[in-house]
Amino acid sequence: MIIADDNSDGIASLKFELACCLAMKDLSILRYFLGIEVAYSPKSYLLLQSKYISNLFECARLTNNRIVDTPIETNVRYAPSDRPPLLDPSLFRTIVGSLVYFTVTRPDIVYAVYVVSQFIAAPIIVHWVIVLHILRYLQSTQFQNLLFPSTSYLELRAYSDVNWDDDPMDYKSTTGFCVFLGDSLILLKSKKQDVISRSYIKTEYNVMTSTTCKIVWLRSLLTDMCISLHQPTLLYYDNQSVIRIARNSVFHKPTKHIKIDYDITRYHLQIITIILSFVS
Structure with a gap:
């Protein structure tokens, strides 16, 4: 649970009430929440998921360092095919599901993830290549983040x-x-x-x-x-x-x-x- 307020006394009171009712551990200032890393300074907040994407690379068994500049090939349209599906589509579905959550802090891959999500039922080799393309793009931009400046x-x-x-x-x-x-x-x-x-x-x-x-x-x-x-x-x-x-x-x-x-x-x-x- 994240508690946010500009009233420190109110936060302390709420924490006390919750601790009386529930087994609770206070982790102090927000640093990490459900795979999202939070960096704070008086001037801004940064949200990123670098550790989450590292785990995703390991899950996908991405070993080479080849990178690309765009989340998806431009001016290419993808559609279902009658070609034989992947022998084991479970990894494809796992990676795509993880990428959906990753869009929380990376809106630049929303469209690419939307494209591959349409082929969850019967993915083929071409669709797996698209997923690898997204991962290679993320490899080159792993530490890109969302900035929320307090002076805005x-x-x-x-x-x-x-x-x-x-x-x-x-x-x-x-x-x-x-x-x-x-x-x-x-x-x-x-x-x-x-x-x-x-x-x-x-x-x-x-x-x-x-x-x-x-x-x-x-x-x-x-x-x-x-x-x-x-x-x-x-x-x-x-x-x-x-x-x-x-x-x-x-x-x-x-x-x-x-x-x-x-x-x-x-x-x-x-x-x-x-x-x-x-x-x-």
Whole structure:
């Protein structure tokens, strides 16, 4: 259990109450928790999983020092195959499951892990090669970490994007967004859509609306924590057409079916909860 508060007397009181009810050991300042190493200074917190990934290398029996620069091969699409599956897929499943947990501190491998997770049922040699590629990337970036600076300004900014019709297996789109509080990444999501979309504009606008709803929720949560946000949240997007639709109250035939999503985003633009900004 991690107890976090800026009131040391409150922490001490809670520890005493818990010790009266449970067999408990106080490990003092947080250093290690469920495979996550925590380094603290007055200026920042660092989260990393270097020991966890070392154990993963041993489990995968990765012996050579070959490294790569990217988590996954670029511009390559992977799909299930009728080729013979791995004779013993248990190691593949163990490594992929461990990589899923490793994304807690390494959001840069989220997409690569999402790709290999789709082949858990019947992995083949090609899928095992992808896993080895991820591990070799992690070998070159083993001590990369998440930084949470204490001096960071307390303003939200968000980025959202979508890959329309990018899955060769079912042609569903993948949408995602990330939200920063100052320089700290506090929320990240990447998800394949449940249905196939025939409209590129609808897919783009849906992810913008989802991100807007998360921003509204985060602003409310931060307000409850007595953090005042004086500026609207910047939402960065890479599609000028969708930004213009959000700002323009005139509907045309291709956009009538997204009116509800439009109204949500449009409303928060009007009350200046968010500001839309183009990013390449």
